[in-house]
Amino acid sequence: MPTKAEVRLAIRERLRKLPDKDRAMESQVICRQLHKIIGDGSTSIGVYMPFLDEPDIRPLMNEFLKEGRIVCVPSVPSMGKKLMVFKQIKALNDVRRDPVTGIPQPREGMLLENEASIGMVIVPGRAFTAACDRLGRGGGGYDHWIHLQRRRNPVTKYIGVCFECQMLQEIPTEPHDEQVDIVITSGKVWRKAN
DSSP states (O other), X not given: OOOHHHHHHHHHHHHHHSOHHHHHHHHHHHHHHHHHHXXXXXXXXXXXXXXXXXXXXXXXXXXXXXXXXXXXEEEOOOTXXXXXXXXXXXXXXXXXXXXXXXXXXXXXXXEXXXXXXXXXXXXXXXXEOTTOXXXXXSSOHHHHHXXXXXXXXXXXXXXXXXXXXGXXXXXXXXXXXXXXXXXXXXXXXXXXXX
16 A cells, blocks of 8 residues: 555645646535535534635635634644644634745634534545545644544534545555544545444
8 A cells, every 4th residue: 555645645646637627616516515414503613724726615614604603714823733723713814824834824713712612524635535534634633633522522523525536445544543424525425334
């Protein structure tokens, strides 16, 4: 089996070849699927601000904000700390790219008093499998946060999203790697076997 680094490189090449129109179409379908799956069930939702090579969920984020839901975006407090936290935003322009790291960070968002209140989290990844395994970018932020959140709120649901070209038969995993409950692409929805 290839290493995680090799898989990340292969996925980066696949994404580089993905035409912009396909990326936009797949993102629209993913947003519709997410809205259908999340429905009215959760008032507090963790989302991500997409990089160019991730499904663009910003239209869905706007819908959630208009519906009055609590929308939270991950933030890494400082370069020295690995602990990711979620901060509430009121509008998409509350998020900006950190000039040093390039990572989208909530600008005016407030730290949630209780992260355990987040009922659904939309999680990006470099690759996923039908068994709901996830390969991230390599920092471990989501794996660590999901592990903690599962202890704080065992009913929080984690929804992985990716483009079709990011689905693999298998990916290398380690004991600290966290699975998601559902994986959504533009073509299919997979659910973790219980």
